[in-house]
Amino acid sequence: LFAGACDFLKGVVAMDGMPPDDRIEVCFAGRSNVGKSSLINAVTGRKALARASNTPGRTQEINFFTLGEDRYLVDLPGYGFAEAPKAKVDQWQQLLKAYLAGRATLRRVFLLIDGRHGAKKVDEEIMSLLDASAVTFQVVLTKADKPRGDDLEKAIERTRTVLRQHPAAFPELIVTSSEKKTGIETLRAVIAGME
């Protein structure tokens, strides 16, 4: 795993609540219910570090986790939750933009996309925001244990096509299942290897 403990540090709702940017930082973003919390648990090897819930839109704060002694993992609130009021969505976008622009140590955003569907419109909107912020992002397909037949292959192909239109996209995507622990070691190695 990572050298040192992986722990929940704090949840913040504004830039001034963020911990000092003195560690290499990676960030998880994705639609509500895409499996962010489950993936954080899988990557850190901690069963209930990030609360995984069945209720979409539960994670409302930007949550900071320590990954060993020298990096942070940041869990962004899920986007694209249909029932979220517009004022809340706007507020979230403001905070996200401020975070992306103001975090010098942020190395990469891992954009989690459901392996059953591939990139949706709302994911592409976030990709455009990341392009504009010039933050490199890498797609992580989640729930790869769920698609049947060649649905996963189709979702991968569709997503690759979308990625080619986004200058900030890292070309390789990572296919994961928190349930079956597929791709977790790969993702861990990418995070651990970041300088």
Ligand code: GTP
């Ligand atoms: P919010 O914080 O509410 O936006 O959700 P989240 O993105 O953190 O998703 P979470 O990890 O809470 O998972 C949502 C649901 O998907 C839960 O019911 C999980 O058990 C399920 N889930 C997550 N990862 C996987 C996976 O790899 N495979 C399967 N089959 N289900 C998964």
Ligand code: MG
């Ligand atoms: Mg969550």
